Amino acid sequence: xxxxxxxxxxxxxxxxxxxxxxxxxxxxxxxxxxxxxxxxxxxxxxxxxxxxxxxxxxxxxxxxxxxxxxxxxxxxxxxxxxxxxxxxxxxxxxxxxxxxxxxxxxxxxxxxxxxxxxxxxxxxxxxxxxxxxxxxxxxxxxxxxxxxxxxxxxxxxxxxxxxxxxxxxxxxxxxxxxxxxxxxxxxxxxxxxxxxxxxxxxxxxxxxxxxxxxxxxxxxxxxxxxxxxxxxxxxxxxxxxxxxxxxxxxxxxxxxxxxxxxxxxxxxxxxxxxxxxxxxxxxxx
Amino acid sequence: xxxxxxxxxxxxxxxxxxxxxxxxxxxxxxxxxxxxxxxxxxxxxxxxxxxxxxxxxxxxxxxxxxxxxxxxxxxxxxxxxxxxxxxxxxxxxxxxxxxxxxxxxxxxxxxxxxxxxxxxxxxxxxxxxxxxxxxxxxxxxxxxxxxxxxxxxxxxxxxxxxxxxxxxxxxxxxxxxxxxxxxxxxxxxxxxxxxxxxxxxxxxxxxxxxxxxxxxxxxxxxxxxxxxxxxxxxxxxxxxxxxxxxxxxxxxxxxxxxxxxxxxxxxxxxxxxxxxx
Numbered sequence: 001x002x003x004x005x006x007x008x009x010x011x012x013x014x015x016x017x018x019x020x021x022x023x024x025x026x027x028x029x030x031x032x033x034x035x036x037x038x039x040x041x042x043x044x045x046x047x048x049x050x051x052x053x054x055x056x057x058x059x060x061x062x063x064x065x066x067x068x069x070x071x072x073x074x075x076x077x078x079x080x081x082x083x084x085x086x087x088x089x090x091x092x093x094x095x096x097x098x099x100x101x102x103x104x105x106x107x108x109x110x111x112x113x114x115x116x117x118x119x120x121x122x123x124x125x126x127x128x129x130x131x132x133x134x135x136x137x138x139x140x141x142x143x144x145x146x147x148x149x150x151x152x153x154x155x156x157x158x159x160x161x162x163x164x165x166x167x168x169x170x171x172x173x174x175x176x177x178x179x180x181x182x183x184x185x186x187x188x189x190x191x192x193x194x195x196x197x198x199x200x201x202x203x204x205x206x207x208x209x210x211x212x213x214x215x216x217x218x219x220x221x222x223x224x225x226x227x228x229x230x231x232x233x234x235x236x237x238x239x240x241x242x243x244x245x246x247x248x249x250x251x252x253x254x255x256x257x258x259x260x261x262x263x264x265x266x267x268x269x270x271x272x273x274x275x276x277x278x279x280x281x282x283x284x285x
Numbered sequence: 286x287x288x289x290x291x292x293x294x295x296x297x298x299x300x301x302x303x304x305x306x307x308x309x310x311x312x313x314x315x316x317x318x319x320x321x322x323x324x325x326x327x328x329x330x331x332x333x334x335x336x337x338x339x340x341x342x343x344x345x346x347x348x349x350x351x352x353x354x355x356x357x358x359x360x361x362x363x364x365x366x367x368x369x370x371x372x373x374x375x376x377x378x379x380x381x382x383x384x385x386x387x388x389x390x391x392x393x394x395x396x397x398x399x400x401x402x403x404x405x406x407x408x409x410x411x412x413x414x415x416x417x418x419x420x421x422x423x424x425x426x427x428x429x430x431x432x433x434x435x436x437x438x439x440x441x442x443x444x445x446x447x448x449x450x451x452x453x454x455x456x457x458x459x460x461x462x463x464x465x466x467x468x469x470x471x472x473x474x475x476x477x478x479x480x481x482x483x484x485x486x487x488x489x490x491x492x493x494x495x496x497x498x499x500x501x502x503x504x505x506x507x508x509x510x511x512x513x514x515x516x517x518x519x520x521x522x523x524x525x526x527x528x529x530x531x532x533x534x535x536x537x538x539x540x541x542x543x544x545x546x547x548x549x550x551x552x553x554x555x556x557x558x559x560x561x562x
Contacts, residue, residue, distance in 0.1 A: 006384075007384040010467075011381050011390070013376065013377045014377050014442065015396070020418065021411075021436075022403045022437045022439075026414070092297075094301055095301070099304070103308065103312060105544065109540065110495060110514050110536060111496060111514070112498050112514035113514070113517065116521055116529065120322075125331070126330065126332060126335055135334060160311070169555060172556040182288060182289060192290065196289065200289065220407075221409045223499055245409075245413075246412075249416070262411075262412065265409070269407045273407065277401075277404065
């Protein structure tokens, strides 16, 4: 008996913090989605009105389209690059420390710093990227200033900023692959790409899948980079779901509609998070 | 250990050299470019093609940036937020993980399950309800508005619990026979053995708090209370570019220094299950 009392004494602070800042807000978020909040009178129940308002907002579809486009681009660019980088680094026996240090350095920079730096690099006039392109005699780009390249510019930033963690996690996974598997493949006369396809990828598929799901969940919640670098422009081409949510909550003070949007986002991301937890449990066991 | 290639031939050296060049160009040169940029006067920064080394060195930009943006104040604010977030989180989750791992109370698994369930929530799904809760508790413009929500970190509870699970019961039994209380056992026996995981969890807690943007943006409407990230973002449009660059460099230095000092822990922590982030 005493053991249980002591145990709950040790747990008490965590129970309070989780209850107030995690469990209760989950319930409150659902409730708010069906309410109109004005801070003067008590909240009114409005049924599905908040959702109807969202569906009627042309930006709702735009934000989801942008977010989906961003997520796909981030997968195409941001997903392959760290894996290939890790495969190459795993073969190199020199300057290992230097490579690890460099690839992880951007991860340590505050995202606002990275966003402001890249905004400067992207300047179509004297910016670093266009200066290099001009120097090489290549065509320049409008980067963030054109609605056709703004999204891909953001993807490049977050790939640069975040690929360090994925690369090093892959690298650790690659080092657990038993050498005999490669020897066997050598004896079978397998070439480099066959070995990557038949040994490297199957042996690391858990990690690949885990990072894939994590990346989807993280990229669909992208906020800081568009908020700091483009504010959603040009022509709303970088308004993401989170940016729209922020506008509803903190420009229009419409917390009910903002909550309805988070509920929809949660439903979409919940699928990915659920799969992620399933897979990690399995990998842990 | 065998890998994909045997790696002795000419190809190896070509790939090594290319990788060295590519990595340096991709990750080091942009940062050097900013360091140098902060030394150039605004007129030189605006010219095309750009100068590589500053034609006129203006080392005063760093001091000017410090005064122009009042960076001292924002460094202090960020420091208070980050250290406080770490201290509060440790005070909350270490005893909790210990209780769940070693004291195994009734319903302990339910509590752990409810905590882990919050991991399924996207971090931003709680943006509005947590913000409103902070407003109700009058925690806006108060660092506790960052500390307390950050302490509800289920991933770190799980990492600590998993580590505590591996500590042999006999060790705790021995302490109990010596008359140590539960609390003394935690402080004198469990914590010293758990230094590696505590270091990892601590570093990630501090780094996460220092890097955060969206929460401090919401919690500190008062400009005087803001953290570096929020303040830099606010100053960016109206600050001469050379001063802004100097400010960005200064704001990154503590994290870069932390990385160089604790590189081993950080890189180890990355694979110890701290896959998130």
